[in-house]
Amino acid sequence: MKIKLISAAVLAGLLFGSQAAVAEESLLWALMTPLRQKELVPVENKLYKQECGACHFAYQPGLLPGKSWQKLLTHEALLDHFGEDADLDQESLKEIYDYALANAAEKSYHKRSRKIAISTAEGEPPLRITEVRYIKRKHHEIPDKMIRGNKKVKSLSNCNACHTQAAEGVFDEDTVSIPNYPKY
Numbered sequence: 001m002k003i004k005l006i007s008a009a010v011l012a013g014l015l016f017g018s019q020a021a022v023a024e025e026s027l028l029w030a031l032m033t034p035l036r037q038k039e040l041v042p043v044e045n046k047l048y049k050q051e052c053g054a055c056h057f058a059y060q061p062g063l064l065p066g067k068s069w070q071k072l073l074t075h076e077a078l079l080d081h082f083g084e085d086a087d088l089d090q091e092s093l094k095e096i097y098d099y100a101l102a103n104a105a106e107k108s109y110h111k112r113s114r115k116i117a118i119s120t121a122e123g124e125p126p127l128r129i130t131e132v133r134y135i136k137r138k139h140h141e142i143p144d145k146m147i148r149g150n151k152k153v154k155s156l157s158n159c160n161a162c163h164t165q166a167a168e169g170v171f172d173e174d175t176v177s178i179p180n181y182p183k184y
C-alpha cells in the first residue's frame with residue numbers, strides 16, 4: 001500500500017511537472033505570436049538599403065541564413081556578384097556584413113524567416129533566395145511567361161514586381177499582383 005501511494009505521488013509529480021513544462025512552453029509561444037505572425041523584419045540599416053538596393057530590391061537579411069550571407073558578402077564574392085561588380089569599401093562591407101549576419105533567417109522568430117531557416121538548415125547554403133526550397137515551392141506553379149516572359153517582371157529575383165508590400169516585409173498571397181496578369 002505504501003509503495004502504491006509513493007508511486008502515485010511520483011506519477012502525479014511527473015504528470016503535473018511535465019504539464020507545467022508544456023504550459024510554460026505554450027505561454028512562450030503565445031508571447032511570441034505577434035513576432036511569428038509578422039512576416040519579416042523590414043530593412044532598417046540605411047547603408048544596406050542604399051548599397052544593396054541600388055540594382056535591385058533590397059532583400060531583407062531574414063530571407064537567407066547567415067551561412068549564405070557569409071558567402072555573398074566578401075570582397076571576392078562581391079567583385080563578381082552575379083556577373084556585376086558590387087564590391088564595397090572595407091568599412092561599408094563590415095557594417096553590411098554585421099547587419100546581415102545579425103538579422104539572418106535563423107536569428108529571427110518571424111514567420112517567413114523561420115520557414116527559410118528550416119528549409120536551409122541542411123546542405124549547401126544557397127546563394128540566391130530564389131534557390132531556397134521553400135521559396136521555390138511557393139513559386140513553381142507560376143508559368144514562365146508570367147515571370148521571364150513578362151517585361152514588367154523579367155526575373156523571379158524581382159520580388160517587388162509582384163509582391164506589392166515586399167519592402168515592408170510582407171509577402172502574403174493577398175498582397176501579390178503579377179503585372180500584366182492581375183487575375184492570376
Ligand code: HEC
Nearest residue numbers: 051052054055059082084085086127128129130131155157
Ligand atoms: C551593381 C549592381 C548590384 C549591386 C550593387 C548589388 N547587387 Fe545583388 N544582384 C545583382 C544582380 C544583377 C543579381 C542577379 C539578379 C537576377 O538574376 O535577376 C543580384 C542578385 C542578388 C541576390 C540573389 C537574388 C535571388 O535571385 O534570389 C542577392 C541575395 C543579392 N543580390 C544581394 C545583394 C546584396 C546584399 C547587395 C549589397 C551588398 C547587393 N546584392 C548589391 C546586382 C547587384
Ligand code: HEC
Nearest residue numbers: 129138146147153155156157158159162171172173176178
Ligand atoms: C512573378 C511574380 C512574383 C515574383 C517576382 C516573386 N513572387 Fe513570391 N509569390 C508570387 C505568387 C503569385 C505567390 C502566391 C503563390 C500561391 O498561390 O501560393 C507568391 C508567394 C510567395 C510567398 C509565400 C506567400 C504565402 O502567403 O504563402 C513568399 C514568402 C514569397 N512569394 C516570396 C518571394 C520573394 C522573397 C521573392 C523574390 C526573391 C518573390 N516572392 C518573387 C509571385 C511572385
